[in-house]
Amino acid sequence: xxxxxxxYLLLDTSGSMRGEPIESVKVGLEAMIASLRQDPxxxxxxxxxIITFDRDVKQIMPLTELExxxxxEIQTPESGPTHLGAALELLCQKVDSEVQLSTPxxxxxxxxxxxxMTDGKPSDTKAYTDVIPEIKKRHFGSxxxxxxxxxxxxKSLELLTHQVYSLDTTDSATFRQFFKxxxxxxxxxxxxxxxxxxxxLPPPPPEVHTVI
Amino acid sequence: MRRLPSKKLEIExxxxxxQQFLEFREKYAGKITAFxxxxxxxxxxxxxxxxxxxxxENGVKASTIVEWNIAETNVKSEEKxxxxxxxxxxxxxxxVNITIPEKIEVTAKQELxxxxxxxxxxxxxxxxxxxxxxxxxxxxxxxxxxTLPNGKVNQGYCSDFDVEKLLxxxxxxxxxxxxxxxLKYDKENKQIKGTPNTPGDHKLILKCKRKDWEEGKPxxxxxxxxxxxxxxxxxxxxxxxxxxxxxxxxDEAKGFVKVLSKKDGGFLGIGKKEIRRKDIVAASQRGxxxxxxxxxxxxxxxxxxxxxxxxxxxxxxxxxGSAQCSRKGSEIACKTVIEVCKRKILELNTDFEKQIKMFHxxxxxxxxxxxxxxLYKIIGVAAFAAYKEIEKEAQGKGNPVKDYSTTLLLTICxxxxxxxxxxAFWVGDGGIGIYDKEKNYVKILGEPDGGEFAGQTRFLTMPxxxxxxxxxxxxxxxxxxxxxALILMTDGITDPKFETDANLNKIEKWHDLWEDLNGKNxxxxxxxxxxxxEESAAQLLKWLDFWSQGNHDDRTIAILF
Numbered sequence: 001x002x003x004x005x006x007x008y009l010l011l012d013t014s015g016s017m018r019g020e021p022i023e024s025v026k027v028g029l030e031a032m033i034a035s036l037r038q039d040p041x042x043x044x045x046x047x048x049x050i051i052t053f054d055r056d057v058k059q060i061m062p063l064t065e066l067e068x069x070x071x072x073e074i075q076t077p078e079s080g081p082t083h084l085g086a087a088l089e090l091l092c093q094k095v096d097s098e099v100q101l102s103t104p105x106x107x108x109x110x111x112x113x114x115x116x117m118t119d120g121k122p123s124d125t126k127a128y129t130d131v132i133p134e135i136k137k138r139h140f141g142s143x144x145x146x147x148x149x150x151x152x153x154x155k156s157l158e159l160l161t162h163q164v165y166s167l168d169t170t171d172s173a174t175f176r177q178f179f180k181x182x183x184x185x186x187x188x189x190x191x192x193x194x195x196x197x198x199x200x201l202p203p204p205p206p207e208v209h210t211v212i
Numbered sequence: 213m214r215r216l217p218s219k220k221l222e223i224e225x226x227x228x229x230x231q232q233f234l235e236f237r238e239k240y241a242g243k244i245t246a247f248x249x250x251x252x253x254x255x256x257x258x259x260x261x262x263x264x265x266x267x268x269e270n271g272v273k274a275s276t277i278v279e280w281n282i283a284e285t286n287v288k289s290e291e292k293x294x295x296x297x298x299x300x301x302x303x304x305x306x307x308v309n310i311t312i313p314e315k316i317e318v319t320a321k322q323e324l325x326x327x328x329x330x331x332x333x334x335x336x337x338x339x340x341x342x343x344x345x346x347x348x349x350x351x352x353x354x355x356x357x358x359t360l361p362n363g364k365v366n367q368g369y370c371s372d373f374d375v376e377k378l379l380x381x382x383x384x385x386x387x388x389x390x391x392x393x394x395l396k397y398d399k400e401n402k403q404i405k406g407t408p409n410t411p412g413d414h415k416l417i418l419k420c421k422r423k424d425w426e427e428g429k430p431x432x433x434x435x436x437x438x439x440x441x442x443x444x445x446x447x448x449x450x451x452x453x454x455x456x457x458x459x460x461x462x463d464e465a466k467g468f469v470k471v472l473s474k475k476d477g478g479f480l481g482i483g484k485k486e487i488r489r490k491d492i493v494a495a496s497q498r499g500x501x502x503x504x505x506x507x508x509x510x511x512x513x514x515x516x517x518x519x520x521x522x523x524x525x526x527x528x529x530x531x532x533g534s535a536q537c538s539r540k541g542s543e544i545a546c547k548t549v550i551e552v553c554k555r556k557i558l559e560l561n562t563d564f565e566k567q568i569k570m571f572h573x574x575x576x577x578x579x580x581x582x583x584x585x586x587l588y589k590i591i592g593v594a595a596f597a598a599y600k601e602i603e604k605e606a607q608g609k610g611n612p613v614k615d616y617s618t619t620l621l622l623t624i625c626x627x628x629x630x631x632x633x634x635x636a637f638w639v640g641d642g643g644i645g646i647y648d649k650e651k652n653y654v655k656i657l658g659e660p661d662g663g664e665f666a667g668q669t670r671f672l673t674m675p676x677x678x679x680x681x682x683x684x685x686x687x688x689x690x691x692x693x694x695x696x697a698l699i700l701m702t703d704g705i706t707d708p709k710f711e712t713d714a715n716l717n718k719i720e721k722w723h724d725l726w727e728d729l730n731g732k733n734x735x736x737x738x739x740x741x742x743x744x745x746e747e748s749a750a751q752l753l754k755w756l757d758f759w760s761q762g763n764h765d766d767r768t769i770a771i772l773f
Contacts (some may be wrong), residue, residue, distance in 0.1 A: 003762055035444065037411075040444040040447035040448045040500075043441060051421070068362050068438075069362075070439070091324055102664055102713075105712055108666050110667060111668075
């Protein structure tokens, strides 16, 4: 039993992604998987899960080892809201049940990585705000958010992570670039995380203030 | 509401039929989607009212219906068609959102040169003219979800493939392209079998006949994807570490400390006997993950035997993978510990040995405390000095101490007439163990520092470690009759060989490790632990190259035997 590197991809499938944008995402995703298959570290340790969010939130692929994965069909409704908050709630559940922590008898996984791609902003703002502290508790090795296109709201993503990247358009070249970068981050993931001691410390409870 | 203008839809969509489109899409994937969807928006204006009408009435997904209508162009009556769809026909859901109005086809054709067009027509027609029924069947085959499990190069592959379960009307099946990959379709057992030889995303052509096939009737075909993963072993690169980097360190190292037998006992030189004394062997190798990127080894070790006092000192250290200068951190730690231990042992030896003897005679808490206090003054001080040296180096270079993060595992030991005294200090992951094969005994000299997730551990350079109580808490010592081996190793060894912290305490795992070192492994690499065998260092280094999936960290091991 080896140590796994869990990678969660949260993809926006709301109405605005329908058509060319989502097709471009698929192409980018395929290219990413193909490229990861050429990386021995990824091939031996990466596990990927895909969660899509629009009005509904679905884990379209549970945590699956790269070696055995096949890209599932991604569908987009004609229109509808962007339930990113609900997606993150589902993510927390999945991380709790899928990611293994170390115990004396069991080998823990590497810290999971999270990639979020959206072309809009969370429609379920309350759920979104509420879930952010929960996400922080899950100790992701890295959270990388991608705001694609002119309508994307990077402000709300910044509440979640300081690594927010904006893509100007939602065409295939842009997404290919994004996924290429995801795969580079995943390849580096195993090697760069782990040693930093701060990541082990939970954030202080809200009532605690720093003494001046 | 059921008055579907499906005829109109037919006309609008016309141009490419679904089958043509699928082939077209496969051939020109990437190219076509970009512009198809621009046009699709225009088309949506027509499709949406129809689709949403159906959705409301039947609760069926709009896009599915649109697609289905296209697929079933031969169905005359809208009413009949709809029922058929509801009851029996498998919806071609895999390809829902691709539809092309006639206008697109024109655009598409403009992009193709004549030759490509001809090719396309040839493949489309396959030399047969299809009846409406056959066309529908062809579309059904093409839309069927067929997935084959992924394979791996040089690893046996066997997957059931019973096409009749997918489509009962089909009888004979052949795969084109399967043999090129090293696989065969076994018709008897309905299995795809063999050993794949070519990695990649292969596109196989599935050819099949309907049960009522006879000469002149069409053979249906479609593409099936088969992914063959490369063997990760073949992907690892071994790039030498550039010599001009800061703190260059060789990619591998080995060491052997030969301690010759000595004559002892007897009286006035009569009746002296040869007493065999243990040697130390050690090896350290850069992990594949570092080799793949041409990065330096972060692990280190150092060994010493002091002939005057007869004390052994053994240190291994694992520089943190994420810290930029950790290779220097581990090096400084090892060197400093050796120096300080040597000096401190010389200084404190008389008291120390006296105390050890007292502890042996009476293992009372008071005696334990006294011996522990002296041990603290030797190895506790050595560990602290190592930290201070690292800090000095970091400050000199203007780097944070954190950049030099390293673990530290060290032991000092000496053989007395009543047995071996072994003292240890350990911070971080990895392991130190005293193993006795004959007595079926193992003692772990500390606890691994692990976090919730893989790779998390504590380092010598953390302020919370360099506290006197914390250092004291991490000391271990005892007296042992004798042992097969005293082994110190970094997590590059403990991860693949022991896997969990619990296993580190299991004697079976230590037996396995010892047998493994003695040649019971995939490559039959054997370390010959005969007394004074200097060759064992090279053998141990070779042994370190063992294969373990997902475990490619630097590996360092030191053995007193």
